Amino acid sequence: MPVMSPADLLKFLDENFPQAGHLDLAIEHLDDRTIRVRLPTHERHLRPGGTISGPTLMWLTDCSFYLLILAQLGPVALAVTTNLNINFMRKPEPADLIGEGRLLKLGKTLAVGDFTIWSDGVKEPVAHATVTYAIPPKR
Amino acid sequence: MPVMSPADLLKFLDENFPQAGHLDLAIEHLDDRTIRVRLPTHERHLRPGGTISGPTLMWLTDCSFYLLILAQLGPVALAVTTNLNINFMRKPEPADLIGEGRLLKLGKTLAVGDFTIWSDGVKEPVAHATVTYAIPPKR
Amino acid sequence: MPVMSPADLLKFLDENFPQAGHLDLAIEHLDDRTIRVRLPTHERHLRPGGTISGPTLMWLTDCSFYLLILAQLGPVALAVTTNLNINFMRKPEPADLIGEGRLLKLGKTLAVGDFTIWSDGVKEPVAHATVTYAIPPKR
């Protein structure tokens, strides 16, 4: 079972990363292996033509995966991203983004997982990423 | 439905890539999105200590994903790998390797997917990869 | 020789991606293979502790590499990122970021290169990325 709830996680983000503009991120599901998030589409995320920018997708990936790890390790963990590899596969629709993260390894020093992003209501994924976080030793 | 069967694929490999030493690769499942393969462990794949080498895992990933694409496009396709990103997560056991590939996009010019590898009988995965293949234009 | 100058590129960005907040990005060098950019550090890029967020580094990578390709192809090109792989290696200092991009391939359908980021005045790099852009066919 995760040691932090979705509400705990969003409060932690709000207090520690006020610049991140995450306030609208919703956590729709969380367990000890997976997370499902929803990002409402805002005008500032849009590129000309109504699509959503690559950096927004990368931010969503990094942030959501951080929350998934934090949920398992608790709020003191200072995990940092060491690798992020993302394939952009389709142009996102101007709709909410749905993201699903999956922990493939939660080791003592490294956490590895993948993250898939869809436009709400569209079957084929927009992007798929793998992420590695380094977990600092306990003090 | 795939246009090539597992038997077609292995025959194609055998005729076109005799050096690849693929003869023992078994295709346990194949559909229009996924493939499941089994690689019996041979001594020549082993490293000291009885583990399986990283290059063997990369070869298995590349070859299996090629078969998955070939199954959809038919034997004339000359798809070539353009990107392979692999995370090695656990030391493989000296057991058969099980690999599962999943097509995330099969476009006109690019195919993208991921591939997960397990040691037979062990729940946690050994490695996870994402692969991109370029699909040449039809003549 | 590039077909667009640094001034052309920044004007293009300003007109087409007003949301991107790129206005302070400076192009210090540009030729037919490489680009060197400088990003002044703003408060909104900072994380607690004065460091620069991962998403800022990913945005800088993606944007700079886009400019490098655009410089070669001209303003009509609608290149889109298909893959971005980044290794975060050191905590950035609260200093300007310096980025250097290098085209390794500029093909008809794909452009590939790498991008290294430093904190100004520090020898060891902060991050290193590889990027692939798909280049649409000429109409």
Place this chain on the structure above:
Amino acid sequence: MPVMSPADLLKFLDENFPQAGHLDLAIEHLDDRTIRVRLPTHERHLRPGGTISGPTLMWLTDCSFYLLILAQLGPVALAVTTNLNINFMRKPEPADLIGEGRLLKLGKTLAVGDFTIWSDGVKEPVAHATVTYAIPPKR
């Protein structure tokens, strides 16, 4: 200065990885940041059409980067690959392969670098990879 010489490294490989078939790999340059290797082209590396297989390029990358790290840490180090990301950019010629590796970070727990491969005599690179190795704690 590296603590192992090219001759030391090849002897270590020969004794510890006899299956790897590395015997013809030559180390043309080695310092505390970089390595340059040459792989003579053998028939068993070739694919139909005279090109060199992707798995051979991945093996060359992984092995050479391992040697570069080993040269700095000495023969007791049991570094293991945790991530390898490779972009295949051009079809290799049936010529010797030249590879150049570069350490971007040699930390206490992770080493990160990149590796570029050329066909001997051809200016444009065949492939470019980034590699991460985990370095085990000293006992």
